[in-house]
Amino acid sequence: MNEELLRIDRLTTSFRIADDYYAAVDEVTLSVGTNEIVAIVGESGSGKSALAYSIMGLHTRARIEGSIYYKGQDIASLPLSKLNKLRGKEIGMIFQDPQSALNPLMTVGDQIEEVLLLHRPELARKERRRRVIELLTKVGIPRPEHATGLFPHELSGGMRQRVVIAIAVANEPKLLIADEPTTALDVTIQLQILDLIRKLKNESGAGIILITHDLGVVAEMADRVAVMYAGQIVEIADIYTLLAGARHPYTRSLLQSIPAAGEAQSRLHVIQGIVPSLQHLPREGCRFRSRIPWIDESAHEAEPKLHEVAPGHFVRCTCHSDFHFPVHKEDDRHHAIS
Amino acid sequence: MPFLEVNDLLVHYPVRGGIFNRKQRVVKAVDGVHLAIEQGQTYGLVGESGSGKTTTGRAIIGLSPITSGSVLFQGRDIARSGTRMPPAVRRDIQMIFQDPYSSLNPKKRVLDIVAEPLRNFEKLSAQEEKRRVRQLLEQVGLSAESIYKYPHEFSGGQRQRIGIARAIALKPKLIIADEPVSALDVSVQAQVLNFMKDIQKELQLTYLLISHDLGIIKHMCNFIGIMYKGRYVEQGTTADIFENPQHIYTKRLLSAIPDLDPSKREKLAKLRGAVNAEYEQFHGSYFDDEGLAHPLKAITKTHSAALP
Numbered sequence: 267m268n269e270e271l272l273r274i275d276r277l278t279t280s281f282r283i284a285d286d287y288y289a290a291v292d293e294v295t296l297s298v299g300t301n302e303i304v305a306i307v308g309e310s311g312s313g314k315s316a317l318a319y320s321i322m323g324l325h326t327r328a329r330i331e332g333s334i335y336y337k338g339q340d341i342a343s344l345p346l347s348k349l350n351k352l353r354g355k356e357i358g359m360i361f362q363d364p365q366s367a368l369n370p371l372m373t374v375g376d377q378i379e380e381v382l383l384l385h386r387p388e389l390a391r392k393e394r395r396r397r398v399i400e401l402l403t404k405v406g407i408p409r410p411e412h413a414t415g416l417f418p419h420e421l422s423g424g425m426r427q428r429v430v431i432a433i434a435v436a437n438e439p440k441l442l443i444a445d446e447p448t449t450a451l452d453v454t455i456q457l458q459i460l461d462l463i464r465k466l467k468n469e470s471g472a473g474i475i476l477i478t479h480d481l482g483v484v485a486e487m488a489d490r491v492a493v494m495y496a497g498q499i500v501e502i503a504d505i506y507t508l509l510a511g512a513r514h515p516y517t518r519s520l521l522q523s524i525p526a527a528g529e530a531q532s533r534l535h536v537i538q539g540i541v542p543s544l545q546h547l548p549r550e551g552c553r554f555r556s557r558i559p560w561i562d563e564s565a566h567e568a569e570p571k572l573h574e575v576a577p578g579h580f581v582r583c584t585c586h587s588d589f590h591f592p593v594h595k596e597d598d599r600h601h602a603i604s
Numbered sequence: 605m606p607f608l609e610v611n612d613l614l615v616h617y618p619v620r621g622g623i624f625n626r627k628q629r630v631v632k633a634v635d636g637v638h639l640a641i642e643q644g645q646t647y648g649l650v651g652e653s654g655s656g657k658t659t660t661g662r663a664i665i666g667l668s669p670i671t672s673g674s675v676l677f678q679g680r681d682i683a684r685s686g687t688r689m690p691p692a693v694r695r696d697i698q699m700i701f702q703d704p705y706s707s708l709n710p711k712k713r714v715l716d717i718v719a720e721p722l723r724n725f726e727k728l729s730a731q732e733e734k735r736r737v738r739q740l741l742e743q744v745g746l747s748a749e750s751i752y753k754y755p756h757e758f759s760g761g762q763r764q765r766i767g768i769a770r771a772i773a774l775k776p777k778l779i780i781a782d783e784p785v786s787a788l789d790v791s792v793q794a795q796v797l798n799f800m801k802d803i804q805k806e807l808q809l810t811y812l813l814i815s816h817d818l819g820i821i822k823h824m825c826n827f828i829g830i831m832y833k834g835r836y837v838e839q840g841t842t843a844d845i846f847e848n849p850q851h852i853y854t855k856r857l858l859s860a861i862p863d864l865d866p867s868k869r870e871k872l873a874k875l876r877g878a879v880n881a882e883y884e885q886f887h888g889s890y891f892d893d894e895g896l897a898h899p900l901k902a903i904t905k906t907h908s909a910a911l912p
């Protein structure tokens with residue numbers, strides 16, 4: 267049985283724009299067990315990274331409401347000194363942008379050694395060095411001894427991403443937050459990284475939050491999936507239910523737009539319009555409504571709430587049974603916006 | 605006669621190294637590529653990062669220095685080393701770049717971005733130019749009023765369409781698209797891919813599509829070439845590659861594609877284990893002493909692979 271490792275309870279993260287605060291993460295409730303991979307999917311701007319940063323306590327100027335329990339302790343209100351003891355040791359994060367996660371003035375080897383030194387000072391220097399090489403090998407960096415002496419700018423984008431991953435797993439975290447860990451990598455390297463994340467789960471029982479927009483990666487990795495749209499979770503289910511029996515119109519639209527190997531040469535589904543920016547988010551009624559204009563207004567719920575439609579399967583709104591795709595797929599070129 | 609033919613293309617970059625920067629090494633970015641594309645088709649170029657895909661595309665359009673080999677466009681040698689590409693050909697071949705966020709100049713209005721190739725090749729009155737740009741924007745599904753806006757006012761998919769509007773301004777015949785959707789969300793990706801197919805039909809376009817996403821390649825392409833360290837390991841129709849892969853590298857690449865069916869996880873893990881074991885075992889015979897692929901051998905009329 268999985269134990270609860272992380273529980274996020276009605277978390278709201280708001281950014282200040284001009285004189286007002288706007289929620290980028292809006293009352294999100296989510297739990298992650300030990301030995302569990304929970305994927306978070308959703309379009310660019312839906313709040314996935316903002317959620318990850320909130321868990322890590324990395325937002326400097328955002329307003330955070332709600333609670334984040336890690337092993338039963340609310341870490342949202344933890345003083346920085348205590349949080350720092352968890353971050354990088356118990357809780358690791360793979361950042362979406364490897365560029366900003368690495369120190370440009372330090373060699374790769376020194377940066378990995380630094381996190382080891384910080385959290386496991388008992389390791390002898392020689393042992394530390396050995397561990398650095400081992401980590402670089404694990405993430406698939408060729409000639410790891412040579413790589414330890416290189417600076418970030420001397421590496422290709424894909425190599426930098428792998429160094430960031432090595433740092434995140436250096437101390438075998440109990441909770442790993444992986445924000446688009448393989449987006450910059452080609453499939454063979456991607457597979458190697460995914461195996462590494464899976465091992466962390468299987469061998470040390472870690473809980474993992476995997477943020478990605480690649481539904482193929484989700485299908486391969488996740489135990490459960492949360493779909494985010496405009497700051498809210500619109501659907502949560504186990505992976506099998508989500509792929510075979512998704513209910514929410516947004517989830518179904520996303521699934522339709524993948525060029526799935528198999529159904530070759532047909533037209534792909536396009537979700538009309540764009541994710542609205544934070545200030546322009548409709549805060550009343552359903553946020554997705556404007557993107558499925560062919561659905562009759564009367565079908566929509568006024569304030570869609572998450573409903574449990576089957577054990578463990580939550581869907582925002584109850585009126586999804588009325589949802590259908592447009593009959594003839596219109597030529598999406600003529601949906602000029604702006 | 606193929607529409608575009610690349611023969612034994614070599615692009616070697618000299619790099620300085622060693623003490624006093626004296627020793628000359630070369631990076632063999634492209635090391636003997638052959639390819640042929642028929643008009644109206646989409647040819648996909650796949651391979652790991654650094655395998656020479658972008659360099660191949662850039663060499664065809666004259667942006668990377670060709671060390672040796674030839675590029676025949678409609679039978680005419682357009683890229684012999686040392687000569688400049690004839691202007692008529694430069695109009696006919698255009699490139700779409702990878703990143704919609706950085707490939708458009710943020711300080712220029714859409715009008716100036718899209719009109720740039722027109723200004724280089726055609727002398728139009730200001731009014732005529734505006735009319736053409738409006739027309740092009742409508743063709744890519746953007747409203748004509750967009751001409752006075754700046755790139756930051758558009759979404760990623762819309763920005764990529766602005767890049768496409770610019771690329772089709774001169775009615776080219778061949779478009780080299782280097783990772784045109786890899787920076788975009790799946791839903792926006794779908795929009796751009798659908799659109800590329802539409803204008804292909806409308807304008808009889810031929811595409812050379814570079815991508816590391818095999819799902820996209822399969823969806824879009826008739827013919828596929830697979831590169832590894834500057835060389836081809838396999839080439840064939842989409843069916844040849846996906847249904848009957850011959851080279852161990854191709855097999856490894858295909859087996860690594862994420863599968864949308866979670867019930868296949870264990871089966872896939874076994875399959876991948878077997879493919880990797882085969883790869884390790886036969887690496888020495890499928891690659892030469894430098895770890896490079898052998899020359900291609902024909903298997904059928906359409907299918908060839910760098911077999912031992």
Ligand SMILES: Nc1ncnc2c1ncn2[C@@H]1O[C@H](COP(=O)(O)OP(=O)(O)OP(=O)(O)O)[C@@H](O)[C@H]1O
Pocket residue numbers: 281282290308309310311312313314315316317362479543544
């Ligand atoms: N520091 C900030 N200040 C103001 N707005 C922000 C800030 N960080 C993020 N946002 C806004 O919050 C929303 C959510 O952003 P977030 O980065 O979480 O998206 P995401 O789901 O991770 O997208 P992507 O897939 O592109 O990484 C966006 O509208 C974004 O513009």
Ligand SMILES: Nc1ncnc2c1ncn2[C@@H]1O[C@H](COP(=O)(O)OP(=O)(O)OP(=O)(O)O)[C@@H](O)[C@H]1O
Pocket residue numbers: 617619631632633634651652653654655656657658659660816
């Ligand atoms: N101007 C240059 N000078 C020296 N080496 C170069 C130059 N341009 C490219 N290279 C090298 O040539 C090789 C092929 O690069 P190229 O950009 O064509 O790869 P790619 O297949 O497009 O990779 P990716 O998928 O990462 O875009 C790489 O090793 C690269 O470092």
Ligand code: SF4
Pocket residue numbers: 515552553554555558565566567568570582583584585586589
């Ligand atoms: S109210 Fe319900 S049916 Fe309407 S868009 Fe929202 S989730 Fe869909």
Ligand SMILES: [Mg+2]
Pocket residue numbers: 314315316362445
């Ligand atoms: Mg993000």
Ligand SMILES: [Mg+2]
Pocket residue numbers: 657658659782
């Ligand atoms: Mg490239």
